[in-house]
Amino acid sequence: MKPVVIFRHACCEGAGYLGTFLAQHAIPWCEVRIDKGEAVPASVDDYSGIVLMGGPMSVNDDLPWIPPLLQLIQQAVQADVPLLGHCLGGQLISKALGGVVSKNPVKEIGWGDVQVADHTVARDWFGDLQGFNSFHWHGETFTVPEGATHVLSSAYCANQAYVMGKHIGLQCHIEMTPSMVKIWTEQWKSDIASAASSPAVQSADTMLAGVEADCEVLHRVADKVYSRWIQGLAA
Template sequence: MRFYETEGPGYLADFLIQNAIQYKLIKVDQMDNIPRSISEYAGLILMGGPMSVNDDLPWIKEVVKLIQEAICSDIPVLGHCLGGQLISKALGATVKKNSCKEIGWFEVQTLNHNSQQIESSKKWFDDLSEFEVFHWHGETFELPQNAIHLLTNKNCHHQAYSYFDKHIAFQCHIEMMPSMVESWTKAGAAEMENEKNKEAIQSPEVILENVSIKCDQLNKLAYRVYNQWIKDLRLN
């Protein structure tokens, strides 16, 4: 499900095609109809967008209802940035302003404070304890009840969580391709200029440096996550 023209599925689309998984891209930004029921789908994926889940937008209630139906029906849900915030809202958690805006390439760390975190982190991220992902957000989600906190960093405490080890929500972006990073950086130049010299805001030059290599590494991480996520899809 896409909510903004430049925030499409990116590498995720390539992954689904490579794995012969058919998908329908619902372009909410182009007024596509939101499904009334999740029953004809095997999974639900939500992409990013510059809006807030707290905005008074007519489609937010519809999307939240669809997420709730999917989770109640044991249909896997995956969210990227705004998508993760929508999952959180659907599960009754608060989405609020983060302590800072976070824009650019920053490391995140897996959590291993208890056996649940260790087991879930290994499921989604193998043995990785730290890796670089892309970020562009000013808000963040609280953890829903029964969620397992998976990723964190110094800029934003809640970077990812799993829910009953079938659904996963990210505050960060793992779907990026070089062309997406370039278009976002161009479109967001004024925002970065207004926020420059802040620790969690990288310059366009830093963001675009070695972008193909960074995206290639990110795609490998995303492959691990997506490959795990599709295992719970009830495909015909």
């Protein structure tokens, strides 16, 4: 089987629980470390699926790797190679497919409930869940691209996820592990301080208070989403 390729845009925003999930299902994967200057592949032909992780940059920034990555996303859709985007990754997919990424009304940082839409497409990916406690760390938001279906929302961000066939783009982070939450609260503490007035921003102590149990619940949600996603992997 061809490997899944995971794009890492920041050193502390790697595969997380997704890496564990893929290993448990004996699915090979490799990493393109954009943060280390590794080049975006020119073709999707060598991969069974494409995953895009988060990062502190904006998809609207003038960065040399963004245009070729947007082209690769478009190529994946044309070739029916499934895409999975987390936060920045969901924004990249949206932009590549004609969506718009802009400032969210407020920054959303920490644990917070998301609601699952009440329709068959959402149930196909999230089962019987009506909502769940997810992790958030973003200041921008995407529009749902044409041809995609809106599946998740939160009180502070209307567009938390969309699905288009084999592809899913998420604004929230379902890939978190306790160690990732701890590292982020240290690495990005200036984000917390600068946005402390937002009603959707938690303190580091609040984020970490029940992190083991919170991640355990989130992993069960991720299992549903990732299990559905790997059904579409190219042979």
